[in-house]
Amino acid sequence: MDNSKRTAVLLVNVGTPDEPKVPAVRRYLFEFLNDRRVIDLPLIPQKLLVNLIIVPFRAPKSTKLYQMLWTPEGSPLLVNALKNRDKLQEALGDDFQVFAAMRYQNPHLRKVLHKVRDQRFGRLIVIPVFPQYASSTTGTIAQFVSKEIARWTVVPELRFVSQFYDNPTFIKAFTERIKEYRLESYDHIVFSYHGLPNRQVDKVHPEIASTECTCEQALPEHGKYCYKATCYETTRLLAKSLNLKPEDYSVSFQSRLTKNWLKPFSDQLVIQKAKEGVKRILFVAPAFVADCLETTVEIGVEYQELFEEHGGEKIQLVESLNDHPRWIETLKKLILEG
Template sequence: MDNSKRTAVLLVNVGTPDEPKVSAVRRYLFEFLNDRRVIDLPLIPQKLLVNLIIVPFRAPKSTKLYEMLWTDEGSPLLVNANKNRDKLQASLGNDYQVFTAMRYQNPHLRKVLRQVRDQRFGKMIIIPVFPQYASSTTGTIGQFVSKEVAKWTVIPEIRFVSQFYDHPAFIKAFTERIKEFKPETYDHIVFSYHGLPNRQVDKVHPEIASTECTCEQAMPEHGKYCYKATCYQTTRLLAKSLGLKPDDYTLSFQSRLTKNWLKPFSDELVIQKAKEGVKRILFVAPAFVADCLETTVEIGVEYQELFEEHGGEKIQLVESLNDHPLWIETLKELINS
């Protein structure tokens, strides 16, 4: 087949350990946390923090969490990625070839890019599957691709999808997924996004600190690539699509490492709502298109325990898009737009 007339489509996610064992988790964390865009401290402090403190102590704890997450098929993140690949391939037809790629571990982005190079595709579309741009996710994928492709003799036409949080197809897909869980039957809805250090957000618009920005009320002019601003805009779009009133929902940020991360914190919000007498919360995680450690375990298990401990009853996690037909349609629209 003449690949010069075909398009390679790369669906790129962060990554996952190869298996729920300490050695595999350690390898994953080592590669992930040594990325200068993920932990953006000066080089020596970063290396000391990651390799002498975080990885050695975090690997055994994270392994126990991955053991809870793992299924008979393997890591849900990779399982769903491959389902997306296969379903999208079937929908697009022979003019395209769809690849699963991970920024860290397997199938590694470097290996997949070399497959594309060796098979001499005429065009390449790269979709980091993160609705909202962040330097530590979409940014690191873009940087990695640029460095790899710069070594190629022949560089094909390349299109890079930097974000899609406001794409009508994405909003429709998440809206329909939320509706499946009957949001009207819950006392409150929480839209929870992965947190980031304030300093990383501030780098996008250094003239305006993220803690002083008004993006909670409306999308500012400087907010196009600001993770915090796009998270709030995603929530407003979903709330409008669902017909929610402002009092029906709250936005928060999870998975924090320090107090100097984006607020409000999801775990603190869970406690607050329980103390206020809220009994049933519906959790939505629109920064994730596939269920993973942060959704299934952190929200579905850890937050449930925290909620019950302070008087709440039920936290229901809205299943992510995973391999939902509307998510496949969203990917197809991103490719054809």
């Protein structure tokens, strides 16, 4: 088959260790945290912080968490990435070739791009599978792909899907996931997103600090590529599709490293709700299209323990999209209709 008439589709996620053992986790953290877009401190402080403090001390702890996450098939993030690749390939047909890659570790983005280069496709569509744009996720993938392709002798036609937080099929997919649970049996719903340092969010609109923005109420013109603003917009769209009232739900941000990250913090919200007498919370994580450490362990295990400690009873995590048919349909439409 003449690949010059075919399109390569590249689905890219953040990455996962090769196995739940300290050396593999250390390799993953080393590559991940040394990315200048992930920890955007001056070079020397970043290197000292990451390589002398964070990686050595965090790797053993993170390994225990990965051991809780791991399944007989392996890392859920990778397992679902490969399922997405195969199901999307079936949905698209022979005019397309679908590849799955990870920005960090394996299957490494560089190696997968080399496969695309060697097969000489006429067109390449890159989809970082992050609904809301952030420099430390979608941005680093765009930078890596651009640098790599710049070295190629023949550069194919390139399209990059930068975000899809408001895509109707994506919203419908998460709505269906949420509706698998009886909403009336929960006292409150929390839409939890991965946190970011305030300084990274502020770089998108330096004239308006994220702590002073009104994006909690509506998406501002300057907020279309602001992670915080698009998280709140995703929530509003989901709430509308579920007929939720404002008092029915909250938005929060998890996985923070310091107090200078996006607020409110999910763990603190869990404590607050427990102290208010809330007994059952339904947690939704619309920044993640596949279940991972942050959903299965952080929300499903750690927040459950925290909730119980302060008087709550049950935190129910809504399963992510994983390989749901509606997610495959979302990817197909992003490719064909973009």
